Amino acid sequence: MADRPARNPRATRSVVHAPNGMVASSQPLASAAGLRILLQGGNAFDAAVATAAALTVVEPMQTGLGGDMFALLYNQKNKKVEALNGSGRAPQKATRDFYRSKGFSSMPERGILSITTPGTVDGWAEILEKHGTMTFAQVLAPAIEYAEKGFPVSEIISNQWKREEELLRATLAASETFLLDGRAPREGELFVNPRLAATLKAISAGGRDAFYKGEIARKIAAYMEEHGGLLTYDDLASHSSTWVEPVSVTYKGHRVYQLPPNGQGVVMLNILNIMEQFDLSSMLHNSADYVHVLAEATKLALADRDHFICDPAFSTIPLDQLLSKEYATARSQLISMDSVIKEAGPGLEMKSDTVYFTVVDKDRNAISFINSVFDGFGSGIVAGDTGIALQNRGSGFSLEEGHLNQLEPGKRPLHTIIPAMVTKDDQPFLSYGVMGGDMQTQGQVQVLLNLLEYGMNIQEAGEAPRMRYLDHELALESEFAGSVRYGLIEKGHKVVSLVDCFGGFQGILIDPKTGMLQGGSDPRKDGCAIGY
Template sequence: MADRPAGNPLLTRSVVHAPNGMVASSQPLASMAGLQILQQGGNAFDAAIAAAAVLAVVEPMQTGLGGDMFALLYNQKNKKVEALNGSGRAPFKSSREYYLSRGYTKMPLTGILSLTTPGTVDGWAEILEKHGTMTFAEVLQPAIEYAERGFPVSEIIAAQWKRSESLLKQNKEASECYLIEGKAPREGEVFKIPQLADTLIAIAEGGRDAFYKGKIAREIAAYVEKQGGLLSYEDLASHSSTWVKAITTNYKGYDVYQLPPNGQGVVTLSMLNMLENFDLANIKHNSSEYIHLLTEVKKLAYADRDCFIADPDFAPVPVEKMLCKEYASSRSQQIDELFPMQSAGAGFELVGDTVYLSVVDKDRNVISFINSLFTPFGSGIVAGETGVVLQNRAVGFSLEESHLNTLKPGKRTLHTIIPALVMKDEKPYFSFGVMGGDMQPQGQVQVLLNHLEYGMNVQEAGESPRFRHFEHGIALESEISSQTKLELMEKGHTLISGLDCFGGYQGILIEPKTNMLQGGSDPRKDGCAIGY
C-alpha cells in the first residue's frame, strides 16, 4: 500500500471537504449525477432521487425500480426530521395457506412467489412532491442516459454481478436484460439496459402513475400472472408510501433518528441504549472485550427484533418499551463480560444488498436514503420487457400462524434497510448508513461508536475494520489482530470466515463550528463522496 504523507497512514483516502453541497453514494456516476443536480439549482431531495435512479442502472444487483426505499429527511423550511416508509406490501392474493398448500414450510428466497409490491417509484415521487423543486423528467435524465448509451461497469459491482449469473440465467428476461451471452459484464465493459431506459422515460413523462397504473403496471401484472405469481395490477394501482413519525434516542448528547417498524431501525437505538451502561472509554477499540460486548448487546437487541417487529397495521409493536432507558439498563445486566450467551430471548412478553446514499445541499437540507432489492438481483425475475428486476421481500414473512410477522394479504414484512440521521443541539450533524441486511444495525452502531467514542473522522469511522455476528459465529475483517481472535475463541466465541458481508458505508457530517461538509465513503464499495 502507498505511504500516506498525512493523517491516518492506514486509510485508503482522505475525508472529502466542501462548503456548498455533497453527495455520498456507492458508485461515482451516481454521486456525480446528484452533484450535478445540486449545481443546477436542485436541492438535496432532488439530488437524492437522481443519484438513486442512476444506482438503479449502474448497480442493478443491489437496487432498482422493483424494490423498496426508506428515507429520513431534514428540511430547513420546517426544521424537523421527517420519515418516509416506501416499502411495498404482500400481494392481495397471497396467504400462508396458499404457500402451505403448495408444500412450502418457509417463504421461497427467489422466484415468482417471493415478490412483494415495489415501493421505490412511489417513494421517489413522494419525496419530489413534498420536498423537491424539480420534476421526474429532470432528475431521471442522468439515469436514462446511462441506461440508453451505456456505462462502464465498476470493479466491485462487476464481481457482485458475476456471482449472480446462475440466478439470472433462471429467468429468460433477466438473462436477456442483465447478461451478455450468458455472462455478467466484466469490469470496464460498457453495458446498456435499453428496456430499463424505456421504463424510466415513461416515468419521466407520466410520473408515478406511469409505473403503478399505466402500461408498465399492466405489463408487470400480466407477466407475473403468466408465470404463476400472485402480484397483480390491483396491488400496484393501490400502492402508497407512508409518512411516519421518526423514532429517536439520545446517546450521550446526540439524538439518533431511525424509521419505526416495519423496519429494524429500533434495533440500532436499542443497542445504543444498552451500550450507555458500559464505560467504553476504558475499552480498547476492536479488542476482544469490545467485540464481545457489542456482540452480546447485538444478540439481545436482535432477539427483541425477531419477536416484536412487524407491520404495525397488523400487530402491536412495543417501540416505546424497546426504547426505554430503564429496560435497556436491565437488559444489559444479562451480559457476562467473560462468556458469550448461547441464546438470547426476548426481554418481555407482548400483551395482545442494498444501496445507501446521503445528500446535503447549500441550505443544509439533509436526506439519509436507502434503496434495495433485498438479496442480489432480488427475486431474479425481470418483468417482461420493462427491464424492472422485482424484489424478493416476501422472504421476510413467516408461515407460522402465531408469528407477528406471519404472511397476510396487504401486509408489510419486517424490513432490513435503515437510514440513520444524527442531530446535535437540534441541528443536523451526521447523515449516514451501513447497507447490508442484518449487518445494518450492528454496522451503524460500530460506525457511530468509532466517531463518538473513539474520535475517528467521517472517513475513518466507516473504513475501520468491522465485525459481524451471525447466529453461528462472528466474522472478523482481516485487520483485526490475531491476539483479539485468540482471546475471543478463549471466551467461547466461534469465529467464521466472511467475504463481502461487512456492509457498505456512506456518510456526510456537518461540522458544527464551521458549517462545512465532511464526507466519507466505504472502500468496500465502488463509490465516493463528492462535493463542491
C-alpha cells in the first residue's frame, strides 16, 4: 500500500467532505446518478430513488426491480425518523403443504419456487409520493441512460457477476439478459441491457401501476405460470408497502434506529445493548477480548433472531423485552471472558446479496436505503424479456410447523436487509449501513463502535478489519494479528479466514458542530462517496 501523508497512513482514502449534498453508494456511476439529481434541485429522497435505480443496472447481481427495499428517512419538515417496509409477500399459492408435497423439508434456496412478490418499485413510489419533489421520469433518467447506452463494468462487480455464470446459463431468459456469449462481462467491458431499459421506461411513464398492474405484471405472471411458479398477477396487483414505526435504543448519548420485523434490525440493536454492558474502553480495538465479546453477543442475538423474527402481522413478537436494557444485562451475564457459549438459545419463552447507499441533501434531509434481490441474481429466474431478475426471498421462510417464521400465503419472510440511522439531540448524525446477510447486524455494530468508542473517522470506521460470526465459526480478515487469532482459539473459537464475506459499508456523518457532511465508502466494494 502507498504511504499516505495523513494521520492514518494505512487508510485507503480520505474522508469525503462537502457542504451541501452527498451520496455514498457501492458503485461510482450510481453515486453520480444521485448527485445529478441533487444538482438538478432534487432532495435526498429524489436522489435516493435515482441511485437505487442506477444500481439495478450497474450492480444487477445484488439488486433489481425484482427485489425488496427498506428505508429510514429523516425529513426536516416533520423532524422525525420514519421507516418504510418495502418487502414483498409470499404468493397466495405458497403453502407449507405444497412444498412438503413436492418433497421439500426446507425452502428451496434458488429457482422459481423461491420467488416472493417484488416490493422495490412500490417502495420507490411511496418515497417519491410522500417525500420527493420529482417524478419517476426525472429520477429514472440516469438508470435508463446506463441501461440503454451501456456502462463499463467495475472490478469487484465483474468478479461477483462471474461467480453467477452457471446460474444464469441455466435459463434462456437469464442468459440472454445478463450474459455476453454465455459469459459474464469483464472488468471495463461495456454492458448494455435493452430489456431492462424498456422496463424502466415503462415505469418512468406509468409509475408503480405499470409494474404491478400493467404489461410488466402480465409478463411476469405469464412466465411464472408457464414455468411452474406460484407468483400470479393478483399477487403483484395487490402488493403494497408499509410505513412502520422504527425501533431504537440509546448508546452513549446517541439514538440508533432500525426497522422493526420482519427485518433483522432488532438483532443489531440487541448486540449493541449487550456490548454496552462491557467496559470497552479497557479493551484494545480488535483485541482478542473485544472480538470475543462481540462474537458472543452476536451469537446470543442471532439465536433470538432465528426464534422470534417474523412477519408481525402473523405473530406477536416481544420487541419491548428484546430491546430492553434489562434483557441485555441478563444476556450479557451469559458471556464468559475465558470461554465460548457452546449452544446459544433464545432468551425468552413464548406462550433469516444486497446494495446499500445513503443520501443527505443541503437541507439535511437524510435517507438510509437498502435494496436487494438476496443471493446473487436472486432466484436466478429472469421474467421473460422484462430484464428483471426475481428475488429468492422465499428461502427466508421456515417449513417447520409452528415456527413463527413458517411459510404462509401473503406473509413476509424474515429479512436480512437493514438500513441504519443514528441521531444526536434529535437531529440526524449518521446515516449508514453494511450490506451482506447477517453480516449487516455485526458490521453495523462494529462500524458504530469504531466511531463512538475508538475515535475513528467515518472512512476509518468503515474500512477497519472486521470479524464475522458464522454458525460456530469466527471469520477474521487478514489484518488481524496472529496473537489475536491465538487468543481467540484459546477461548474456544474456531477461527477461519475468508474473503468477500465481510459486507460493504457506506455512510454519511453530519458533523454536529459544523453541519458539514463527511462521507465514507468501503474499499471492499467498487463505490464512493461524492458530494458538492
